[in-house]
Every structure is written in C-alpha cells, then in structure tokens.
Amino acid sequence: MIIIKEQLNVITKRRLILFVLFSILIGWALFLTIPMKGLTYGDSYSVTILAVAMFAPTLANLLTRVITREGFKDLYLKPNFKGNFKKYLLIYFGPSILIFLGGVIYFVIFPGSFDGEFTQLNAIMAQNGSIGTTAKE
Incomplete structure (x- = not known):
C-alpha cells in the first residue's frame, strides 16, 4: 500500500x-516572439499573440496528459450542477458582486471621489472627438 502511494506521488510530481515546464516554455516562447519580431505591445498582431499565449497552460495540460499517458478521463470539464448549483451561482456572480461592493465601500469612505456626472470621462471623450457623435443612418 505504501509503495503504491509513493509511486503515485512520484508520477504526480513528474x-x-x-x-x-511546458506552461512556462510555451508561454515565454510566445511572449518573446513580440520583441524578437520587432513588434510593439498594442499592435493587433502582438495582441493576437498575447491572446494565444493565454492558452499556454491549456496546451501544457494536454501535452502533459499525452506524454505521461494519463488520458483525458479526469479533466473535470463537465459541470456537476446536481447538488452544487448554489456554488456555481456564487462562482459566476461572486466576483462581480465583490467588485461592486468594493466600489460602494470605496465611495462611502471617499465620497469626494464620486462623480455622478462623469465630468472626467466627458472631458476625455471631448478631447478625442468622441462626444456627441451618433451612428450614421
């Protein structure tokens, strides 16, 4: 029994x-293509590379499963709503609720920072020529 647990620990550690390793190598390989190609951050091509790089851990997971012959049985991608629906609701809406509550707490502590008329946003939009524009009919 102890030998099996030790073998499982070695396999899990591997x-x-x-x-x-795969996550870091794939991610950095993608991130380093931007300066190596002379691109600047913010270009459409570099933004695409950054978006693809976000999937490096997913690709690393799949590669690890193929190389170690773990298989794809226990990926836990299928949601288990039965008996866990409240948890899924909390996971889905919880971050938004916490962000909103954080904003409320901030403006309760610093009420002078609240600008209900969006004067700063309107000034930025006016400077960029975005204010007062409508869609062409």
Missing part, C-alpha cells in the same frame, strides 16, 4: 513538473 506530471506537475512537466506541466509547469
């Missing part, structure tokens, strides 16, 4: 090391 999988974890492979996953971290």
